[in-house]
Amino acid sequence: MEINIAQRGDVVVVAVVGSIDATSAPQLSTALSDQIGQGRVRLVGDLSGCDYTSSAGLRALLGSVKDSRSGGGDLRLAGVQKNVFKVLEMSGFTSILKSFPDVDQAVASFGG
Amino acid sequence: MAGVSETAPGRLLVVDDNEANRDLLVRRLEKHGYVVTTAINGRDALERLAAAPFDVMLLDIMMPELNGYQVLERLRDDPPLAAVRVIMLSALDEVDSVVRCLELGADDYLTKPFNATLLRARIESSLARKRLRDREALHARSLERELEIGREIQAEFLPARLPEIPGWQFAAALRSARQVGGDFYDAFAVDASGRVALAVADVCDKGVGAALFMALYRTMLRVTASRNGGSAQPDPGAMLHLVNDYIATVHGRSNMFATVFFAILDPPTGALVFANGGHEPPLLRRADGALERLLPGGPAVGMIAGASFSSASVQLAPGDALLAYSDGVTEARSDDGSLFGDDRLAALLAAPVGSAAELLARVEGELARHVGAAPASDDVTLLAIRRAG
Numbered sequence: 001m002e003i004n005i006a007q008r009g010d011v012v013v014v015a016v017v018g019s020i021d022a023t024s025a026p027q028l029s030t031a032l033s034d035q036i037g038q039g040r041v042r043l044v045g046d047l048s049g050c051d052y053t054s055s056a057g058l059r060a061l062l063g064s065v066k067d068s069r070s071g072g073g074d075l076r077l078a079g080v081q082k083n084v085f086k087v088l089e090m091s092g093f094t095s096i097l098k099s100f101p102d103v104d105q106a107v108a109s110f111g112g
Numbered sequence: 113m114a115g116v117s118e119t120a121p122g123r124l125l126v127v128d129d130n131e132a133n134r135d136l137l138v139r140r141l142e143k144h145g146y147v148v149t150t151a152i153n154g155r156d157a158l159e160r161l162a163a164a165p166f167d168v169m170l171l172d173i174m175m176p177e178l179n180g181y182q183v184l185e186r187l188r189d190d191p192p193l194a195a196v197r198v199i200m201l202s203a204l205d206e207v208d209s210v211v212r213c214l215e216l217g218a219d220d221y222l223t224k225p226f227n228a229t230l231l232r233a234r235i236e237s238s239l240a241r242k243r244l245r246d247r248e249a250l251h252a253r254s255l256e257r258e259l260e261i262g263r264e265i266q267a268e269f270l271p272a273r274l275p276e277i278p279g280w281q282f283a284a285a286l287r288s289a290r291q292v293g294g295d296f297y298d299a300f301a302v303d304a305s306g307r308v309a310l311a312v313a314d315v316c317d318k319g320v321g322a323a324l325f326m327a328l329y330r331t332m333l334r335v336t337a338s339r340n341g342g343s344a345q346p347d348p349g350a351m352l353h354l355v356n357d358y359i360a361t362v363h364g365r366s367n368m369f370a371t372v373f374f375a376i377l378d379p380p381t382g383a384l385v386f387a388n389g390g391h392e393p394p395l396l397r398r399a400d401g402a403l404e405r406l407l408p409g410g411p412a413v414g415m416i417a418g419a420s421f422s423s424a425s426v427q428l429a430p431g432d433a434l435l436a437y438s439d440g441v442t443e444a445r446s447d448d449g450s451l452f453g454d455d456r457l458a459a460l461l462a463a464p465v466g467s468a469a470e471l472l473a474r475v476e477g478e479l480a481r482h483v484g485a486a487p488a489s490d491d492v493t494l495l496a497i498r499r500a501g
Contacts, residue, residue, distance in 0.1 A: 021489070022291065022318040054490070055316035055371075062415060063367035091371055091390035092411020092419070 003031045011042045011107045013078075017049035020057030028057065032064035032075070041073025044106040048079030058093060065097055074098070078106035122239045123165065126150045127157040127183070128172040128201060137170065137226070144232060154178025158186055161193050167242045168235055171218070172201045173209050184216035195245060197238040262292035262323040266491075269327045274299050275308050277379045279430075279500050281468035285476060287440075287492040294322030294370065295438045295491035296330050302341030306379060309337040312391065312436040312495050313372040316412070325359075325368045329413070332358065333374060346376040349387035349423035352413050356389070356421070359414030369414040373406070373436050382428040382499055387421045389413040392439050397461045399431025399501070406434075430501020433465040435475070440490035444479055447486045452479060468496040 001024035002017040012035050020028060035043060045061065047053075065075040077099040080088065088094050100106035124146045128134045134150050141148045149166070151157035155177040157169065173180035180200060187193050200213045200221040210221045219241065220234050266288060274282040284297045294315025302309050311333055315322045336351040352374055359368065373394055375386035388394075390412035393405035410421030428434065437457070444452040460478055465471045472494055479492065 025317070055314065055369075056318065058412075059316045059367050059369070062369065066364075066367065090392070090408060091369075092408065092415065095411055096416055 008107045011110050012040045013044045013046050013103055015046035020053040022056040025056035025060045029060040036067045041068045041071035042110050043068055043075040045077045046103050047077055053084055076106045078103045122146045122167045124148045125166045125169040129153050129175040154183040157183055166196050168197045168238045170199050170201055188217050197242045199234055258320050259292055262320045263288055265323040265327055269330050280379055281498045283468040283472040284495045289488040289490050291318050293318045293491040294326040295493040296326050297493050297495045302337050305342035307341055308377045309341050310375045313370045314438045315370040329370050341376050346385055347423050348374045348376055349421035352387045352389045352421040356413045356419050357417050360417040369412040371412045384428055385423055385425045387423045389421055394436035395461055397433045428499045430499050433498040436495045438493040440492040444483050446482050447484050452482050468498040471496045
């Protein structure tokens with residue numbers, strides 16, 4: 001798994017490339033909490049390059065969405081692939097996380 | 113378990129059949145504060161290595177009894193001894209011999225007569241490598257121990273035996289992955305009403321943390337089911353709601369959650385009331401082969417306080433079979449990385465089910481064929497129920 005971080009206005013896009021499992025999930029958790037710790041709480045998780053996530057990845061997303069919201073921001077997802085979306089939907093994550101077709105729409109949803 | 117000290121003096125073993133060489137080395141090395149032991153040939157060296165731990169061995173090549181090559185070969189075949197770092201002691205014209213020793217696993221070499229600075233530098237470098245290796249070994253042992261604790265917790269919290277009820281069959285299995293996860297299944301009589309509670313759950317993530325939460329979920333489900341499962345209209349959705357709010361508020365900082373299938377079965381009537389909190393939908397195979405999925409009626413349990421879980425009910429008629437499972441089944445990977453998949457699991461239920469045990473064996477057999485020699489990455493949990501008929 002590889003993580004790429006890019007700034008889009010006051011929104012930070014955290015792109016995940018590869019699979020998220022128990023070994024790589026802490027890396028995602030750290031990347032997201034580093035941003036939140038620096039006050040950058042408007043986050044987009046770009047999952048267009050992510051082909052698989054285990055429950056450890058969902059746990060990392062859950063922690064970050066809670067922390068970003070308590071800081072007045074949000075974590076929103078973009079470009080979620082079909083099989084990853086299925087996992088999010090089954091476990092009820094789609095009811096707490098907003099998801100958008102692509103990064104542009106996810107960034108725009110924060111209203112600039 | 114021996115600790116790893118960065119400050120303890122290096123323990124050296126000097127192996128040389130020439131007494132003058134040995135004495136010279138011992139004097140120099142002891143001056144630098146090393147703890148030095150000597151051996152007069154290869155056989156003597158192996159005996160001393162077996163008797164006490166050493167960090168670095170300074171090994172002559174040409175010796176009676178066992179020579180340097182033979183000592184290296186013995187070390188290579190004996191993993192506990194192989195931890196010792198080896199510096200060959202050679203004459204200037206022994207380049208080919210030194211190469212052979214390095215190929216046999218020696219780390220380094222020194223040529224006679226010894227230069228004091230070089231001797232010290234080579235020993236310190238080998239000692240540093242030995243200490244790094246000791247730290248890694250210690251770390252690996254503590255990780256292995258942690259996994260063992262997780263597996264013990266998990267095993268302890270599975271039911272010792274499944275219910276025995278005339279006209280009903282129960283079968284269950286949990287195969288732990290090498291890196292322990294938080295799967296569990298449960299089946300128990302809720303109270304004197306004769307009803308049976310059934311659960312299959314998968315706590316997120318892996319390791320001891322997941323195992324501890326597994327114990328917590330299992331216990332809370334047991335307690336709520338014992339208090340409410342025997343009521344006139346049991347409501348497993350309300351039970352999941354209770355567990356959900358407790359975990360999400362009291363343990364919110366942990367961000368732990370579990371997908372849970374939870375059901376109350378009334379054996380005399382075959383009524384099964386269930387709630388599915390974000391779990392892989394169990395498959396209900398009707399006696400005529402029709403397949404139904406018991407879909408989620410709420411999110412994973414413990415994620416967010418206030419979530420609601422709807423209860424639904426199905427009627428199990430004679431010959432009907434229910435298979436609940438964890439995603440370790442459908443996400444099991446073969447050697448070439450392909451997933452077992454929902455479709456293959458569903459297809460396995462096409463043929464008539466002889467008994468709950470037969471269904472379990474059928475799925476486990478097909479899973480084993482699919483996975484082959486690939487190591488399991490996640491726990492595999494199966495619970496099968498069948499109404500005889």
